[in-house]
Amino acid sequence: MTRHERATPRIAARWGCSALLLGVIATTVILGAQLAERNRGRPASGPAPDFQLQLFTNEHIELNDLRGQVVLLNFWASWCPPCRAEAPDLQALHEDFAGSGLRVIGVNMLESSPAKAQAFVDELGIGYANGEDIEQRIARLYRVEAPPESFLVDRRGQVRQVYIGSITYDMISGNIQSLLAEAA
């Protein structure tokens, strides 16, 4: 056996095995990170993830700019009947508490066309801020599974309450009042 023949497997072994082992380790780390990300649930407490939203009125809004106010974040779609049912109550909350520092923000998701969202807003006479969540970015941040879901954020930007499914005026007005009573 020549020296060349003996040397080749050694070098190949060193490189091949190192590459394989490193590959397995890298894969494990990546999968672990992905799993951790996927297992992250809705932000039920702690700081509310920041986002920017372009409203249907073409203004921009950023959550962190709203510090000092109580924010009710509502994810909705026009084709979702429970969303339609809760919209008048949201509007009423907006009318009653906007003066004392409540901002209601509607995040429109999974809408097949912006025209339908606009029609929904017009038809129900919605006066609070609304915008479309392009590519589901905000919905993904908040781990929204299907509309409607709502998040109540206090004056310090902390998520205080998560509502899955439609909400009513009576169900949450108490919570809003107590959050409004808190100092910023």
Next chain:
Amino acid sequence: MLAELGLVALTLALAGALYAIVACLYSARTGEQRLLQSGRNAALLTCPALLLATGALVVALLTEQYQLRYVYQVTDPGTPPLYRFTALWGAQRGSLLFWSLLMSGFICGAIALNWRGERRLMPVCIPVMMASLAFFLGLSLFIENPFERWWILIDAPVEEQVVSRALIPPRAVPPTEANLRAGAEGMNPLLRHFGMVIHPPMLYLGFVGFTIPFAFAVAALASGDLSNSWIRATRRWTLIAWLFLSLGLILGGRWAYDVLGWGGYWGWDPVENAAFLPWLVGTAFIHSVMIQEKRGMLKLWNMLLVIAAFSAVMFGTFATRSGVIDSVHSFARSEVGFPMLAFWAAMTLLALSLLAWRWRGGALRDERQFASLLSRESLFVLNNVIFIALFVAIFWGSFGLPIASELFLSKEVTIGAQTFEFYVVPLFIAMYMLMGVAPLAAWGGMTVARLGGMLRIPLLLTALGVAGLAVGGTDLLVAALGYGVVMFAAIVALCEIARGVAARRQTLGEGPLRALLALFGRNQRRYGGYMVHLGVTVIGIGVIGSTIFQTEAQHTLNRGETVVIQDYALRYEDFVRAQAVDGRLMNIASLVLLRHGDEVARIRPRIDDYPQLPMSIAGAHSTLENDFYVLLIRGDRQRATFRIYINPLVNLVWWGGLLLILGTAIAAYPKGRR
């Protein structure tokens, strides 16, 4: 009582597995034979213990012990008895226990059958198998315990009163029977199908089966006994695992075709692909191991393939049970993700490190080298190249790219059937061509002229066949070529069988049937293999027919109205609502299928109303020529919309599958001593 029995049995199994690991490893160091025997006995004990544990859970399911959280989760008072039984694998907890039972059954079989022959490998082999088992038993006992029960804590505040615990907590009472019965959730409607009775067990058998070859490979690496003896021990076990995995895949396809209602059987979904990946590696191994046996080559590569097959199984299990991808397949989303990932990484790294160590020591050097480009072994290497390319492509599409892009680019992508077909189809064409040529090539090398001579008759027959198709009306060039390639592989397999029969008739004067039987009996692996090839070609023809020539149309019909599709006519007759035994409401449409004016069948597609999601169950008129497959989309007594598929030759997929299984069984059947 049942829960306690199950818990004790499960604990006993885990203790047995752990003891077996320690005892066998210690005996590996000291050579103490009695300790090895003691370890073996402990390993053999896991099977009856797990049988007892699983039995307890089955009895609990059948006798409606809703205090068990698992029974509460997967059944309700309306569940029919058969599905009460299959509920054993209807959700994570039960299926993990069932998985452990199957694994332990396989392991006990391997220990019992290989104890004498492979005694030298056992001190490492048993611990590796037991480590895998112990891992799953640990998951069952500590994370996903199927014997957890509902309890009401008397002293706790109201919202924390109801808990599920395996052990009875202090000052706790069981909930009332009536409350439990009323709350029971019931089985996932998709799993209420006959296919679900056999598909998961087969798939699990295929999965856990790969533990055995892996254990032998690791034992061979660790003990340094790298002669071909570990190959002899694992070859048959690999074939058995491969058989069950194939069966599981085929049955899964059948279930999807019947229940999921999209007119197809394979959708390149990540979960399907997760089961397909070990199959690809296993297939590569089954072929390349022959080179090692016959020529003493590719030792390193075969080791790598065995490790990769087990690793792919564990990866697939992790991927489908953890929610790392496609978290909506929540059949199995739970806390087991991180432990499974750790286990997968640990086993893979351990085996690869051992391999690297032996490789650098030079123990895996080949005894011969490739002498000729045109030889059986070099074509087998090409076969491996194709299967590995398929593996890489499918892995990348189902897991690599979606995970990497979501994690690093925060962009979600879907890799759909179109993408997979783009790179999988050429590879499959190459595979079929190779399948035609390789069986004719000789070990060691041959000349082009000789191979050309052998190919002449099959090629001529294939040309005739394609010409026949063209005359018969197959006007699509792609399809004709596809059929041609597949047919060529089939003809070669048939010619080889015919040649064998002719040789026996000539030399031994046997009758044709006797010669055929003797041929398969004397050389099971070779001719069983040809039968598998035939099965794969039959599947190939079914796949080409049912994808390229599939007709699909959606029609809305008034009652009494008829629609004409090709030479069929379909008349909407009636619509009834009925209640099934388990209480669900079914909306059944009734249609009459006519061909050339004669009634050939009544087809009854239906929609089952479940509170969560309606399920559309297809109705089909099935012949060897095609399936006339009808889905009810929506409708009422007056008017209904149907999605209609004509799937030509789709039944060949199932018949080919049967042939494949039969061939594998012949190849794997233990040979009596002659």
Next chain:
Amino acid sequence: MADCRQLACFAVRQRAAIFRPLASLLLGFVCALLASAQASDNAVNQVAQRMYCPVCENIPLDECLTAACQEWKEEIRAQLAAGRSEQAIIDSFVARFGDHVVGVPVDPLMRALTIALPLLATALALGIGAVTFRRFAAGKQLPAAAAQRDRSEAAYRQRLEADVRARR
């Protein structure tokens, strides 16, 4: 495992709690929309086949039964009726929902990654195979290795006999 094409949709619903009566409302809702529709079901399905459900992963849009999917199909119908081409419709959805609503990514980088890597891997595998062949082209049975094999077999036999003796 060929599971779970619809299971996915089902699971989403189940996890998202059962109170959402989307599915049960679906039939009447779609029928109402249908009355105003012009493009045929077949035309809609043809576009929908190339797309994926926005909520459930990996479910082709044409097979998905969730409310969101039905709504999307109606939007496809409306766009078809407005005379837009298949590709234009798909592009409009991708622009608003990202690459995960189509089976072949539209983003050039993604598309390149999707297609190039498997091709690269195949080429690499073939290359390694070719190099192996070339290097070994002139080889024959290696006497040293064969001798080693004989040695190891002899050693194995010896060990085996020792085992047998030990068991007696």
